[in-house]
Amino acid sequence: xxxxxxxxxxxxxxxxxxxxxxxxxxxxxxxxxxxxxxxxxxxxxxxxxxxxxxxxxxxxxxxxxxxxxxxxxxxxxxxxxxxxxxxxxxxxxxxxxxxxxxxxxxxxxxxxxxxxxxxxx
Amino acid sequence: xxxxxxxxxxxxxxxxxxxxxxxxxxxxxxxxxxxxxxxxxxxxxxxxxxxxxxxxxxxxxxxxxxxxxxxxxxxxxxxxxxxxxxxxxxxxxxxxxxxxxxxxxxxxxxxxxxxxxxxxxxxxxxxxxxxxxxxxxxxxxxxxxxxxxxxxxxxxxxxxxxxxxxxxxxxxxxxxxxxxxxxxxxxxxxxxxxxxxxxxxxxxxxxxxxxxxxxxxxxxxxxxxxxxxxxxxxxxxxxxxxxxxxxxxxxxxxxxxxxxxxxxxxxxxxxxxxxxxxxxxxxxxxxxxxxxxxxxxxxxxxxxxxxxxxxxxxxxxxxxxxxxxxxxxxxxxxxxxxxxxxxxxxxxxxxxxxxxxxxxxxxxxxxxxxxxxxxxxxxxxxxxxxxxxxxxxxxxxxxxxxxxxxxxxxxxxxxxxxxxxxxxxxxxxxxxxxxxxxxxxxxxxxxxxxxxxxxxxxxxxxxxxxxxxxxxxxxxxxxxxxxxxxxxxxxxxxxxxxxxxxxxxxxxxxxxxxxxxxxxxxxxxxxxxxxxxxxxxxxxxxxxxxxxxxxxxxxxxxxxxxxxxxxxxxxxxxxxxxxxxxxxxxxxxxxxxxxxxxxxxxxxxxxxxxxxxxxxxxxxxxxxxxxxxxxxxxxxxxxxxxxxxxxxxxxxxxxxxxxxxxxxxxxxxxxxxxxxxxxxxxxxxxxxxxxxxxxxxxxxxxxxxxxxxxxxxxxxxxxxxxxxxxxxxxxxxxxxxxxxxxxxxxxxx
Numbered sequence: 114x115x116x117x118x119x120x121x122x123x124x125x126x127x128x129x130x131x132x133x134x135x136x137x138x139x140x141x142x143x144x145x146x147x148x149x150x151x152x153x154x155x156x157x158x159x160x161x162x163x164x165x166x167x168x169x170x171x172x173x174x175x176x177x178x179x180x181x182x183x184x185x186x187x188x189x190x191x192x193x194x195x196x197x198x199x200x201x202x203x204x205x206x207x208x209x210x211x212x213x214x215x216x217x218x219x220x221x222x223x224x225x226x227x228x229x230x231x232x233x234x
Numbered sequence: 235x236x237x238x239x240x241x242x243x244x245x246x247x248x249x250x251x252x253x254x255x256x257x258x259x260x261x262x263x264x265x266x267x268x269x270x271x272x273x274x275x276x277x278x279x280x281x282x283x284x285x286x287x288x289x290x291x292x293x294x295x296x297x298x299x300x301x302x303x304x305x306x307x308x309x310x311x312x313x314x315x316x317x318x319x320x321x322x323x324x325x326x327x328x329x330x331x332x333x334x335x336x337x338x339x340x341x342x343x344x345x346x347x348x349x350x351x352x353x354x355x356x357x358x359x360x361x362x363x364x365x366x367x368x369x370x371x372x373x374x375x376x377x378x379x380x381x382x383x384x385x386x387x388x389x390x391x392x393x394x395x396x397x398x399x400x401x402x403x404x405x406x407x408x409x410x411x412x413x414x415x416x417x418x419x420x421x422x423x424x425x426x427x428x429x430x431x432x433x434x435x436x437x438x439x440x441x442x443x444x445x446x447x448x449x450x451x452x453x454x455x456x457x458x459x460x461x462x463x464x465x466x467x468x469x470x471x472x473x474x475x476x477x478x479x480x481x482x483x484x485x486x487x488x489x490x491x492x493x494x495x496x497x498x499x500x501x502x503x504x505x506x507x508x509x510x511x512x513x514x515x516x517x518x519x520x521x522x523x524x525x526x527x528x529x530x531x532x533x534x535x536x537x538x539x540x541x542x543x544x545x546x547x548x549x550x551x552x553x554x555x556x557x558x559x560x561x562x563x564x565x566x567x568x569x570x571x572x573x574x575x576x577x578x579x580x581x582x583x584x585x586x587x588x589x590x591x592x593x594x595x596x597x598x599x600x601x602x603x604x605x606x607x608x609x610x611x612x613x614x615x616x617x618x619x620x621x622x623x624x625x626x627x628x629x630x631x632x633x634x635x636x637x638x639x640x641x642x643x644x645x646x647x648x649x650x651x652x653x654x655x656x657x658x659x660x661x662x663x664x665x666x667x668x669x670x671x672x673x674x675x676x677x678x679x680x681x682x683x684x685x686x687x688x689x690x691x692x693x694x695x696x697x698x699x700x701x702x703x704x705x706x707x708x709x710x711x712x713x714x715x716x717x718x719x720x721x722x723x724x725x726x727x728x729x730x731x732x733x734x735x736x737x738x739x740x741x742x743x744x745x746x747x748x749x750x751x752x753x754x755x756x757x758x759x760x761x762x763x764x765x766x767x768x769x770x771x772x773x774x775x776x777x778x779x780x781x782x783x784x785x786x787x788x789x790x791x792x793x794x795x796x797x798x799x800x801x802x803x804x805x806x807x808x809x810x811x812x813x814x815x816x817x818x819x820x821x822x823x824x825x826x827x828x829x830x831x832x833x834x835x836x837x838x839x840x841x842x843x844x845x846x847x848x849x850x851x852x853x854x855x856x857x858x859x860x861x862x863x864x865x866x867x868x869x870x871x872x873x874x875x876x877x878x879x880x881x882x883x884x885x886x887x888x889x890x891x892x893x894x895x896x897x898x899x900x901x902x903x904x905x906x907x908x909x910x911x912x913x914x915x916x917x918x919x920x921x922x923x924x925x926x927x928x929x930x931x932x933x934x935x936x937x938x939x940x941x942x943x944x945x946x947x948x949x950x951x952x953x954x955x956x957x958x959x960x961x962x963x964x965x966x967x968x969x970x971x972x973x974x975x976x977x978x979x980x981x982x983x
Contacts, residue, residue: 125254127296207467
């Protein structure tokens with residue numbers, strides 16, 4: 114069974130795309146979250162191997178969610194999903210310990226290789 | 235290997251993706267229209283600004299994925315404008331609003347066309363894009379253009395401001411130069427090794443003395459990486475995990491220069507494990523090449539640093555010969571420049587939090603303040619006439635009356651202030667229809683949602699924290715409670731499941747119920763599981779006790795509870811949020827095949843509570859009145875059972891007896907008669923023996939530090955006027971086992 118991945122994005126369309134790419138490669142979708150709060154709670158409940166965390170989300174944004182996840186599990190593997198123009202936010206996330214980031218719109222190979230590398234670390 | 239062409243390459247043509255996109259983007263577009271109208275009505279509302287920003291951002295991302303470049307660009311420009319508004323550098327005047335509105339209209343038109351099978355290219359957005367740029371541009375002209383659009387070139391950024399750190403270290407090199415320099419050491423290498431500052435030298439010297447090695451790592455970021463600056467940071471972070479990075483060129487601190495600047499990064503570092511450095515550097519994704527070279531500490535530290543440093547000195551010498559000294563100054567200037575930059579960076583403005591308050595509530599507050607002012611002058615009058623020989627008895631009466639009024643006014647003001655914190659729970663409930671609809675679609679189930687009591691008001695902070703647990707419970711209902719239509723029909727139920735959500739106020743408590751008419755929970759199964767897990771006493775647990783286990787962290791794991799066809803994952807998360815963070819409680823009841831109900835009990839507010847003040851030893855404690863049924867006197871002859879497991883009769887029930895002295899190990903006074911409170915926690919009651927009943931009063935709850943509250947006996951602390959500390963007891967302890975010797979909160983044994 115492939116590593117389990119939690120997908121956090123407020124847009125169901127984005128989650129659908131990610132889910133398709135990941136399941137096709139044999140990963141397990143641990144769960145989906147549509148905002149930061151949910152991402153944190155799902156992380157705590159599901160203990161996924163990796164989280165794909167969108168930056169721009171309602172209720173609690175991805176950065177804050179990332180901090181909460183790291184507070185809960187300092188060894189969490191987190192990959193941020195961002196859009197162009199969010200450089201500074203990504204750098205903040207990197208300082209906090211995220212494993213990688215991907216920029217939307219991304220190609221399937223990009224997300225897959227980011228995940229593969231992150232899982233190897 | 236699966237083909238990379240799967241999924242996205244064919245995105246715009248994949249009918250499923252296209253449908254998903256149309257559905258969600260259309261909703262985003264509609265919401266955008268609604269939010270803009272709200273924004274027009276109240277342009278100062280930052281929540282709405284943020285919402286509009288997020289909606290345009292989402293539309294941009296989704297349409298980019300689908301390859302709708304025009305739509306994406308339009309949304310992107312709108313996002314830029316809203317970003318400026320959000321950052322406070324652009325105000326929402328008429329022209330800006332108009333531009334944004336026309337953008338939103340065009341998005342709606344485009345969505346309509348796409349829904350009918352059209353494309354976004356049939357729309358010519360030039361004029362709208364120009365008006366959006368103009369809207370954003372007005373601002374650039376006004377504030378001097380340090381905004382995102384002003385990133386011109388690496389060396390020629392904003393004219394007056396001191397250039398950010400990386401620039402002095404990168405003389406006159408053009409973008410083309412960076413690319414052409416390619417894999418060779420080139421100019422970046424020079425500046426990396428030249429003109430080391432004192433601090434860098436000291437770091438190198440120390441590393442040499444520790445026996446470490448010195449490496450120069452040159453990394454080329456993959457051309458396909460759209461954001462090279464953060465990528466460079468990622469490399470830096472990776473290297474730092476295996477080494478001490480002494481210097482980075484271009485520098486990464488301070489404000490980033492143009493992104494292409496960071497296509498090629500050089501790091502000077504020291505490490506005890508060069509192989510690990512290679513490993514971590516090549517572990518970073520989106521890197522085209524990594525080159526690692528050894529440097530000699532002595533060369534770097536000698537006076538003629540730059541010249542002799544490396545074998546590939548050809549290019550180096552040319553630069554260093556003339557400029558050794560100059561570049562030293564340049565480099566230290568860059569360093570001090572960077573330091574100054576950090577200090578002088580615009581101080582982050584203190585976060586403004588604002589709330590919206592119904593004006594009626596403010597009016598109430600105003601009229602109370604008017605009363606207060608009247609009352610003040612009344613007291614002033616008494617004090618004045620008392621000096622002029624007013625009858626003291628009359629003055630006393632007058633003052634007593636004034637004091638009575640004051641009491642009423644302050645009570646009213648407190649209530650009015652609290653009211654400003656109250657918002658209707660509809661804020662959360664309104665999300666449920668969509669949630670249910672989405673879940674139904676996803677799960678292939680059919681559910682009718684009924685909502686009631688959404689006007690019930692509750693403290694703002696509670697509402698915010700409640701959204702998640704409630705969402706979670708509804709998800710669980712749909713995921714695990716409600717059966718698939720066929721199964722429902724087989725069981726003689728209506729095809730459509732029912733989920734009801736209600737809120738009501740019950741005294742000082744808000745009760746929220748979420749129920750479904752699904753399959754219910756498998757209570758015997760939970761008991762088997764509990765016994766299997768070795769939870770002692772589980773054989774004889776009541777149904778309520780068994781259901782409460784679902785809230786235990788270890789218990790409600792996926793495997794366990796889904797097996798039991800009960801709740802899904804994470805009821806423990808719900809319980810923690812409700813019980814610990816919100817000082818409330820949650821209960822489950824269930825009837826097989828008839829459904830499950832989750833009931834949340836929440837305090838009206840987290841800040842002020844009516845409480846009974848009691849003393850145990852020398853310490854004061856407060857008990858929320860909502861949880862005190864009565865006070866009683868117990869005589870020693872009424873106590874049954876051994877020390878630690880005592881109980882006594884109350885009404886028709888035999889209930890356990892706790893004592894403050896035992897709970898806090900201050901020792902229990904032996905006597906023939908005890909003062910006790912009858913506490914109630916949900917369905918459970920217990921006596922609590924106290925040393926003294928002091929008074930009933932309001933206390934302001936402050937959070938209590940976890941260190942002081944390891945046993946979770948307190949829900950907060952309060953400080954009295956005279957400075958004495960009062961611990962507010964969390965009465966849920968009565969649900970735990972009572973014992974004098976053992977901690978009364980230990981799990982049943």
